[in-house]
Amino acid sequence: MKRHALALPLLIVLAACGKSDPEPLPTPTATVAAPRNLVAADLNLATLGAKVVGPQGSQVETVLSAGNAEIGTMVSYVACPAEVTECVPGKMPEGTLYTYVHQVTLDDAEKDEIKPTSGPEVVEAAPTLFRTTAKAHGFTGAIGYAKAEAEAALGAPEAITTTLDNGGLIWRVTEGGGWKPGSTITFWWQSTLPPAGPADNYLLEVDGNHSAARGPFPAEDKPVEGKKPR
Secondary structure (H helix, E strand, O other): OHHHHHHHHHHHHHHHHHOOOOOOOOOOOOOOOOOEEEOEEEOOHHHEEEEEOEOOEOOEEEEEEEOOEEEEEEEEEEEEEOOOOOEOHHHOOOOOOEEEEEEEEEOOOOHHHHOOOOOOOOOOOOOOEEEEOOOOOOEEEEEEEOHHHHHHHHOOOOOEEEEEEOOEEEEEEOOOOOOOOOOEEEEEEEEOOOEEEEEEEEEEEEOOEEEEEEEEEEOOOOOOOOOOOO
């Protein structure tokens, strides 16, 4: 009996030594969607109807600047479908598509005169692109640019690729001989949401210059209590 009594604590000690610490639970990590290439369609003005009239009128004009240099201008507007003669978002039926249009014109100065040599505008590899800096709320997947303008400005009608990256839209120049000074390229995209007003949610990168741009932009679609989100 004594031997059994002595063996019991020994078994308890051995069992305790044999236990291993529980494995830590895996830490959840956020999944970031990879950039997705989109099919860029040509701009067809015949599909556009009346424009949304906001506090600044039917279009928003902004000067594109980098440092102390003016590198271009942007004129933006939002249009309803072709059959609409008065585009008033509050009166439009659910499911109306709004086309956001941005006409970007480079300054006609020579590139060497506006190219920065120091400061935050300088980058090692200088891409040429136009993009949204915020998630394009209500984006339908329809996107493109005026291909005749791209051919005149860049030398090739298919010189621009379009990408959806983490909810933002990017128009990137991948072909051609560079954006000619003084020329215009019109970019467009569609949303199920009307503009909430002008916002600094656009960016132009050209010749190493970065310029924030102000234009109409939709607000995030917040579902109303008791109503299903669109």
